[in-house]
Amino acid sequence: MHLGTPWGLEVILYLFLAGMGAGTITASASMLLRGGGGDGQYFSIARYGALVGPFPVVIGTVLLIFELGRPFRALNLYKVINLSPMSLGSWFLAFFIIISIIYALLFLPWPQWKGKRLSAWRRRLAWVCVPSGLSVAIYTGVLLGAMPSRPFWNSPIIAMLFMISAISTGMALIIFTRALFYKVHLDVPTEERSWHGSGYVLAATDVLLIGFELLVLFLLLMFAHLTVGSVKYAVEIILPGGELAVFFWVGVVLLGLVIPGIIEMFFVAPKLLYGGHYTAPRSIDIVVPLAVMVGGYLLRYVIVMAGQLTGPVGL
Amino acid sequence: MKEQDKTPDDRRGFVMALGGAIATAFAAIGSIILPGSAAASLLDDEDENDSEKVGVKVQYGMVIDVRRCIGCHACTVACKSEFDVPPGVNRSWVEYTEKGQYPNVGRSFLPRLCNHCSEPLCVDVCPTNATYRREQDGIIAVDHGVCIACKYCMHACPYDARFLDPVNEWVDKCDFCIHRVSKGLAPSCVNTCVGGARIFGNLADPDSAVSMLIASNRVSVLRSEMGTFPNVYYIDADFTDEVDRRRPEVREVRVITHRRHKERT
Ligand code: SF4
Ligand code: SF4
Ligand code: SF4
Numbered sequence: 001m002h003l004g005t006p007w008g009l010e011v012i013l014y015l016f017l018a019g020m021g022a023g024t025i026t027a028s029a030s031m032l033l034r035g036g037g038g039d040g041q042y043f044s045i046a047r048y049g050a051l052v053g054p055f056p057v058v059i060g061t062v063l064l065i066f067e068l069g070r071p072f073r074a075l076n077l078y079k080v081i082n083l084s085p086m087s088l089g090s091w092f093l094a095f096f097i098i099i100s101i102i103y104a105l106l107f108l109p110w111p112q113w114k115g116k117r118l119s120a121w122r123r124r125l126a127w128v129c130v131p132s133g134l135s136v137a138i139y140t141g142v143l144l145g146a147m148p149s150r151p152f153w154n155s156p157i158i159a160m161l162f163m164i165s166a167i168s169t170g171m172a173l174i175i176f177t178r179a180l181f182y183k184v185h186l187d188v189p190t191e192e193r194s195w196h197g198s199g200y201v202l203a204a205t206d207v208l209l210i211g212f213e214l215l216v217l218f219l220l221l222m223f224a225h226l227t228v229g230s231v232k233y234a235v236e237i238i239l240p241g242g243e244l245a246v247f248f249w250v251g252v253v254l255l256g257l258v259i260p261g262i263i264e265m266f267f268v269a270p271k272l273l274y275g276g277h278y279t280a281p282r283s284i285d286i287v288v289p290l291a292v293m294v295g296g297y298l299l300r301y302v303i304v305m306a307g308q309l310t311g312p313v314g315l
Numbered sequence: 316m317k318e319q320d321k322t323p324d325d326r327r328g329f330v331m332a333l334g335g336a337i338a339t340a341f342a343a344i345g346s347i348i349l350p351g352s353a354a355a356s357l358l359d360d361e362d363e364n365d366s367e368k369v370g371v372k373v374q375y376g377m378v379i380d381v382r383r384c385i386g387c388h389a390c391t392v393a394c395k396s397e398f399d400v401p402p403g404v405n406r407s408w409v410e411y412t413e414k415g416q417y418p419n420v421g422r423s424f425l426p427r428l429c430n431h432c433s434e435p436l437c438v439d440v441c442p443t444n445a446t447y448r449r450e451q452d453g454i455i456a457v458d459h460g461v462c463i464a465c466k467y468c469m470h471a472c473p474y475d476a477r478f479l480d481p482v483n484e485w486v487d488k489c490d491f492c493i494h495r496v497s498k499g500l501a502p503s504c505v506n507t508c509v510g511g512a513r514i515f516g517n518l519a520d521p522d523s524a525v526s527m528l529i530a531s532n533r534v535s536v537l538r539s540e541m542g543t544f545p546n547v548y549y550i551d552a553d554f555t556d557e558v559d560r561r562r563p564e565v566r567e568v569r570v571i572t573h574r575r576h577k578e579r580t
Binding site: 006007068069070073074076077079080082083084085086087090143146147148149150233307308311312313314315 | 425436439440441442443444445461462463464465466467469470471472473475479484537538540541542554555556558559579
């Protein structure tokens with residue numbers, strides 16, 4: 001489907017899925033390193049992230065390859081390397097897919113390997129996963145930002161926005177899978193403590209990322225509004241009255257950021273402020289991440305469409 | 316031929332040929348190490364009269380004298396039939412701009428095509444090098460066999476000169492009729508232009524018709540603020556755009572691009 005623009009839903013979905021997958025792996029790897037690589041609450045988070053992370057990236061990439069019309073042509077990307085963000089990005093992506101799959105495999109049970117060796121390899125891979133995941137998350141934004149002919153995109157802050165959104169949706173995916181699959185006996189005190197302990201780490205990080213994302217969006221809007229010329233006209237498309245305003249304000253800002261942020265804050269605040277107890281019901285751990293992920297998709301949709309529907313002003 | 320049979324002349328010829336080969340090799344290395352223009356100017360300094368052999372820089376370009384354009388679309392049609400361009404897309408097209416309110420109204424024509432820019436963003440973003448600048452004549456071309464139809468270049472071009480070929484699923488645009496100009500013919504649109512509004516030639520040659528027109532007229536290029544340095548120049552073009560509706564003295568603007576589904580973007 002093309003929506004009459006060069007880049008249609010497949011590309012938008014790809015940008016979202018690749019970002020989310022890269023964010024998931026990055027979050028998983030940094031959690032693993034934060035926890036020192038051993039067992040414990042960080043390890044269980046890292047494990048969920050590692051096992052789901054590769055799926056969105058691979059699905060998104062397959063979608064993108066089929067969008068090209070003739071899938072095998074995509075191989076031409078790997079016959080050269082140049083400074084085009086898309087060329088560099090494709091190489092990053094290929095590298096990242098391989099690395100993230102190996103990383104995920106290391107979290108499966110390997111009875112013939114001794115535990116020590118396995119966790120040492122996990123740590124090594126995690127050191128590679130963080131930078132390569134970040135580069136995939138950032139390149140999707142650099143890709144859009146590179147061109148003065150698209151004033152809506154032509155700003156360094158789009159890459160920052162996409163990176164934060166990638167990690168935030170990645171965290172959401174981890175919370176979501178964990179809530180779906182974790183078999184926890186909340187009546188056993190040790191299990192209850194580690195379940196809510198890791199839940200707190202995830203939710204607190206997510207709140208922080210949501211805050212940053214709102215800040216970046218604010219900067220984007222403010223600077224676009226303060227300037228004159230093409231950028232100012234371009235940003236009108238998401239300001240009240242614009243064609244994409246409803247998607248942006250209701251979908252991205254309210255549903256994807258403000259509401260999940262407030263709900264998570266509600267559960268995080270007691271522990272954050274006065275060392276209280278963090279308890280969030282499983283249903284919250286399912287609904288809130290879903291909202292964050294839908295918001296993350298709508299963010300890609302709004303940004304990609306707004307950039308294509310607007311252009312430089314005058315001839 | 317044995318060594319002793321060679322006449323001194325032969326030998327000199329051989330030495331000179333060898334010298335020539337070495338010079339060419341140095342030039343080649345120079346052009347790799349030094350940025351293109353610097354290497355070229357070094358060669359020019361060394362041997363001015365020989366410039367034909369090392370290749371004078373050719374930069375093809377076009378001047379569109381809008382005063383002579385009657386908006387007949389002969390150029391559009393010639394281009395369509397030259398390349399069998401599928402319906403709905405155009406390599407070259409003509410836009411009409413209507414402005415003002417009755418009885419103070421104006422209408423102007425704006426023939427359009429790829430500008431074959433000197434700083435082409437479409438080349439910079441192409442991940443496969445399918446879009447490239449031909450060193451020999453400055454034409455920006457697309458290698459259809461390499462293009463993966465990622466459409467990145469369509470975003471990068473500030474002039475909307477590129478399109479996805481709906482039949483072949485590659486990206487295409489005007490190529491200044493490489494097959495014609497390499498045989499010394501004018502591009503098809505220039506060849507057919509009834510008003511003589513399109514003039515084609517080598518901008519690097521100061522005595523070419525295009526260079527002289529540019530020197531002696533007030534010319535402009537499209538969206539010069541984009542920094543792409545277009546090689547298609549306009550004489551007396553009206554750059555009124557839909558955004559100028561906001562101006563009180565213009566009020567009404569209608570732009571007809573003659574391209575399917577398209578506003579001017
Ligand atoms: S007009 Fe567009 S397609 Fe043509 S060379 Fe310039 S940037 Fe590239
Ligand atoms: S669509 Fe083709 S020519 Fe354009 S950037 Fe992609 S590969 Fe290059
Ligand atoms: S053929 Fe010549 S006169 Fe006719 S529309 Fe084209 S540029 Fe204008």
